[in-house]
Amino acid sequence: MSTSSSRPTVHRRALAAAGTAAALALTLAACGSSNNDSSSMPGMDHGAKSSASSSAKASPSMGDMPGMDHTAAGNGLSDTKNGYRLTGDGATLAAGKTAAYRFTVTGPDGKPVTDFAVDQTKRMHFYAIRSDLTGFQHIHPTMANDGTWRANLSSLASGSWRMFTSFTPDNGTGKGTALVLSRTVTVPGTETKTALPAAAKSAEIDGYTVTVKGEPMAGMTHPMTVTVTKNGKPVTDLQPYLDTYAHLTAFHESDTAFAHLHPTTEVNGDHGGPELSFNAELPTSGNWRLFLQFQTGGKLHTAALTLKVG
Template identity: 95%
Template sequence: MRPRPLAAAGTAAALALTLAACGSSNNDSSMPGMDHGAKSSASAKASPSMGDMPGMDHTAAGNGLSDTKDGYRLTGEGGNLAAGKAAAYRFTVTGPDGKPVTDFAVDQTERMHFYAIRSDLTGFQHIHPTMTNDGTWRANLSSLASGSWRMFTSFTPDSGAGKGTAFVLSRTVTVPGSETKTALPAAAKSAEVDGYTVTVKGEPMAGMAHPMTVTVTKGGKPVTDLQPYLDTYAHLTAFHEGDTAFAHLHPTTEVDGDHGGPELSFNAKLPTSGNWRLFLQFQTGGKLHTAALTLKVG
């Protein structure tokens, strides 16, 4: 998910969004079922490779709604996960030869990005799992609410037939119990997130790249101490209402130490119209903040 440079700037107009604060810590969250990204082991890290620059995009990876693509397959635990408990979700990616893939390229400091999202677009978790030598990955999930969840894996093989190709594969998992669905919040231009005010402007259209700007302030003053998180100043993941289709965006703003903000520029490209739930993650003072945004795309 690496946005390509914008060919032309568009006129920025107010973008109707809903932003809801989701908590602020590296491993915990103030809301049940929310997680900002678990730490990954040293074995799952490596030096950044070519193409791991902020502002690049993996739109070629598709919407992620299948567990297979171009001979690659995601296999995961098929049983139910218990409600209200932390759980380890284990999975494997096999290649066209049917063997587990163990050679992955580094993308945004990680070899594997894992996302869990509930069918009503609540309970978002972004985790960096760990892999054993046989290619089995383990994603440590926080407490899950009852209902249907989709588990996404985002990766790029570093060898084999798919070398250099970004993939997003997913499987659904049922968490048993009485399911209470949450309606998607109404749109708004800005909201408070852990004491920060996030304001969004832009004109996204389905299937087209458009400029989008996020401005971060606190107490009415511009925030200029955003810290790099996964080699960017903000991590933005989007899921489509109804089918939970996946999209991933990054700011085109160049990273310059702990001096990010107050304005972040994005190349917004969402493939289909309708409501999208965006999860914006940014870091200050060593703490990660996650804002949930409801975006109407024409």
């Protein structure tokens, strides 16, 4: 073959190699993946009280990495995983009043775990959600020296509730592995179920409008954008909350399966917004109830909307 005829072939090979490298870079970028005032919304009750004893400023937060999510921790619908077990102090809680829910996490050796890594400034994140996806509470419980945790819940409506714990052991065989475990609790009384609101792209809370853009597909990482406005104007004073500008928790309509995502937007003081970017990965199709928490002027806001995942 002559030199002149081989040049186009070499050129095409170089372009193909460059294209492959660019595609790989995009794939890797896609994979990388707010104090305590509760906001009010029908069917919702938000606990977001933090505790100094559950924070540890000396340790780096595992949630500091932009875009880090916890889908690897599973859907949280079991009280055991990888030898770790969640045990609670009872199967019922009183209706219509505040309640303290006590629980312990035991390790593969059967002993209470007391050493937890810091994730988004906390060693333990606790969530409560009723079976109809109302009454959402996100709490940062406190731990006693013996490994017993106490989550102070706001008033609970009658019905079936699932209590989720999200944590990362800092020693033992599970060190560095994010886990989500849960148990169900019954709140006695006549249960009045609330129908899941229809899927929507926006929600309002405390005068703010939250708009979601993106079409997530089940089991795949898709870009998703959340825009925060007030009176039609872009909001640019979002404050860091748990080392990020927005905390996003999702629960599946059929079984309350858990998913936890964070924005990829870099934190830069009290100047967050109006747009927050996510790499969203929701494992199953259907309706998911999203709870977006963000902070302005020292107040925590919690917006909720239903997202349909194909």
